[in-house]
Amino acid sequence: MSRLPEAVVVGGGLAGVAAAVAVARAGLRTLHLAPKGPPDRRTSALMGPSVDYLRASSLIGDPSSLGHPLTQIRIIDATDRLIRAPETLFDSKDAGLEAFGWNFPNIKLLEAFEVAGAALPNLETRELSLSGIDRGSDGWILTLSDGTVIETPFVVGSDGKKSLVRVATVFRAREHGFTQSALVCDLELGRPLGGASVEFHYEQGPFTLVPAGGSRANLVWIDDREVLKAAQASGPEGLRETFLKKSQRLFGDIKLLTPTHMFLLSTLTVERAGMDGIVLAGEAAHAFPPIGAQGLNLGLRDVADLAASLAAADRSVPHWAQAVSADYAARRADDLERTGGMVDALFRSLLSDFLPAQALRAGGLWALRLLPPLRKQAFGLGMGNR
Ligand SMILES: Cc1cc2nc3c(=O)[nH]c(=O)nc-3n(C[C@H](O)[C@H](O)[C@H](O)COP(=O)(O)OP(=O)(O)OC[C@H]3O[C@@H](n4cnc5c(N)ncnc54)[C@H](O)[C@@H]3O)c2cc1C
Structure with missing residues (x-):
C-alpha cells in the first residue's frame, strides 16, 4: 500500500476478516493486520439471518x-x-x-472469508500484530509488531476479547x-x-x-x-x-x-461500540459463554452494521471517521444490550441453585x-x- 490506509482493521479472526472485507468493499484503502495464530478448532452454529448475510455479501457460497x-x-x-x-x-x-x-467448522469459514478478501485490490493483509495505538493530529497512530508506524483516520478493533484497540484507547468495558x-x-x-x-x-x-x-x-x-x-x-x-x-x-x-x-468463559460488554474514529467488532466488543449460539452471530451483525454505516457516510467531509463510529455505535446499541442480557440471563438461570x-x-x-x-x-x- 503506497499511500496511507483510510482504514486499518485489527485482528484475523472471523469477525476481523469479515470486517476487513466489508470495509474494503465500501471503497476504503484498507490495511488488515492479521497475525497467524493456531487454527480455531471450534465450530459455529450460525442462524438463518447470519447465513443469509454471509451469502449476500459473497463471504460464502452454498x-x-x-x-x-x-x-x-x-x-x-x-x-x-x-x-x-x-x-x-x-x-x-x-x-x-x-x-x-x-x-x-470455523477453519472452513475463515478460509472462505479469506478467499473473498484476496479478490479485493484495495485490501492489503499483513501477518503483523498491533503493538501500540495513540491519538494523532488527524486520526490514530498505530505501531505494528515490525516497528512500522502508520497513521489512519479509521480503525476497526476486531482483535478479540483482550483487544488492545479497546483497552489502549477510549472505551469502557465491564468484564x-x-x-x-x-x-x-x-x-x-x-x-x-x-x-x-x-x-x-x-x-x-x-x-x-x-x-x-x-x-x-x-x-x-x-x-x-x-x-x-x-x-x-x-x-x-x-x-x-x-x-x-x-x-x-x-x-x-x-x-x-x-x-x-x-x-x-467470561462476559464482556462495552458501553459504546464506537467513538472517535474507532469501532469495535466481534469479541473485542462483546463476549459471553457459548449458550444459545450467539457470539459470532452477533459479531456478523456488527459487520453488517459497519457496512451500513460506511455506506451511509460522506467521506468527503472532515471528521468522517468520527461520524461513522458514532453512527455505528447508535446502530449497535440495542442489539448488543438485548443479546448480552438474554445470554447472561439464560446462563445464570441454567446454573442457578435459587429455587x-x-x-x-x-x-x-x-x-x-x-x-x-x-x-x-x-x-x-x-x-x-x-
Ligand atoms: C466453545 C465455544 C463455542 C462457540 N460456539 C459458537 C456458536 O456455535 N455460534 C456462534 O455464533 N458463536 C459461537 N462462539 C463464539 C464465537 O466463536 C466467537 O464469537 C468468535 O469466534 C469471535 O471471533 P472474533 O474474530 O471476534 O475473535 P477471535 O477469534 O478471538 O479473533 C481475534 C483475532 O485478533 C487477533 N489479535 C489479538 N490481538 C491482536 C493484536 N494486538 N494485533 C493484531 N491482531 C490481534 C488474534 O490473533 C485473533 O486472530 C463460541 C465460542 C466458544 C468459546
Missing part, C-alpha cells in the same frame, strides 16, 4: 458445501433439582423454516469471569443426531452435541474448570466414559475424533412447549431477527 443444517434443538434437563424442566424439542418447521441455521470453561472436540456417535442439536442441561452447565454431518458431532461441554481438567487428564478412554455418561448413552457408543480444547430461578426456567420451557406464538417469538429472538 452453505451445504461448508456445513450442516440445524433443524431441531432438543433440550434435556439432566439435573437432580427439585424443579426440573420438561424435555423440549424445538423444530424449525414450527417456525416455518427448513432449518434454524447451519453448523460450520466478569466465570469458574466454568468450555471443552470442545469432535466425536463419532453410534447413532447419528440427524439435524438435531442436543443440549443436556447439568447443574454446572450444558453438555451439547451439535450435528456435524453423518454420525459426527461437535461437543461443547461447559463445566467447572477443574472438572474439565480432570476429565482431560483421564485420557481418551476416561473421556469416552464421561461422554457416554453425560449423553445418557442416548446415541450409542462414542469415539473421540480430535483432541479436546478448553476455552475460558425461584429454577421454577422460572422450568415454567418458561413449559410455556415455550405449549404456546406456539411465544415459541415463534423466542425463535425470532434467538435467531437475532431485528
Whole structure:
C-alpha cells in the first residue's frame, strides 16, 4: 500500500476478516493486520439471518458445501433439582423454516472469508500484530509488531476479547469471569443426531452435541474448570466414559475424533461500540459463554452494521471517521444490550441453585412447549431477527 490506509482493521479472526472485507468493499484503502495464530478448532452454529448475510455479501457460497443444517434443538434437563424442566424439542418447521441455521467448522469459514478478501485490490493483509495505538493530529497512530508506524483516520478493533484497540484507547468495558470453561472436540456417535442439536442441561452447565454431518458431532461441554481438567487428564478412554455418561448413552457408543480444547468463559460488554474514529467488532466488543449460539452471530451483525454505516457516510467531509463510529455505535446499541442480557440471563438461570430461578426456567420451557406464538417469538429472538 503506497499511500496511507483510510482504514486499518485489527485482528484475523472471523469477525476481523469479515470486517476487513466489508470495509474494503465500501471503497476504503484498507490495511488488515492479521497475525497467524493456531487454527480455531471450534465450530459455529450460525442462524438463518447470519447465513443469509454471509451469502449476500459473497463471504460464502452454498452453505451445504461448508456445513450442516440445524433443524431441531432438543433440550434435556439432566439435573437432580427439585424443579426440573420438561424435555423440549424445538423444530424449525414450527417456525416455518427448513432449518434454524447451519453448523460450520470455523477453519472452513475463515478460509472462505479469506478467499473473498484476496479478490479485493484495495485490501492489503499483513501477518503483523498491533503493538501500540495513540491519538494523532488527524486520526490514530498505530505501531505494528515490525516497528512500522502508520497513521489512519479509521480503525476497526476486531482483535478479540483482550483487544488492545479497546483497552489502549477510549472505551469502557465491564468484564466478569466465570469458574466454568468450555471443552470442545469432535466425536463419532453410534447413532447419528440427524439435524438435531442436543443440549443436556447439568447443574454446572450444558453438555451439547451439535450435528456435524453423518454420525459426527461437535461437543461443547461447559463445566467447572477443574472438572474439565480432570476429565482431560483421564485420557481418551476416561473421556469416552464421561461422554457416554453425560449423553445418557442416548446415541450409542462414542469415539473421540480430535483432541479436546478448553476455552475460558467470561462476559464482556462495552458501553459504546464506537467513538472517535474507532469501532469495535466481534469479541473485542462483546463476549459471553457459548449458550444459545450467539457470539459470532452477533459479531456478523456488527459487520453488517459497519457496512451500513460506511455506506451511509460522506467521506468527503472532515471528521468522517468520527461520524461513522458514532453512527455505528447508535446502530449497535440495542442489539448488543438485548443479546448480552438474554445470554447472561439464560446462563445464570441454567446454573442457578435459587429455587425461584429454577421454577422460572422450568415454567418458561413449559410455556415455550405449549404456546406456539411465544415459541415463534423466542425463535425470532434467538435467531437475532431485528
Ligand atoms: C466453545 C465455544 C463455542 C462457540 N460456539 C459458537 C456458536 O456455535 N455460534 C456462534 O455464533 N458463536 C459461537 N462462539 C463464539 C464465537 O466463536 C466467537 O464469537 C468468535 O469466534 C469471535 O471471533 P472474533 O474474530 O471476534 O475473535 P477471535 O477469534 O478471538 O479473533 C481475534 C483475532 O485478533 C487477533 N489479535 C489479538 N490481538 C491482536 C493484536 N494486538 N494485533 C493484531 N491482531 C490481534 C488474534 O490473533 C485473533 O486472530 C463460541 C465460542 C466458544 C468459546
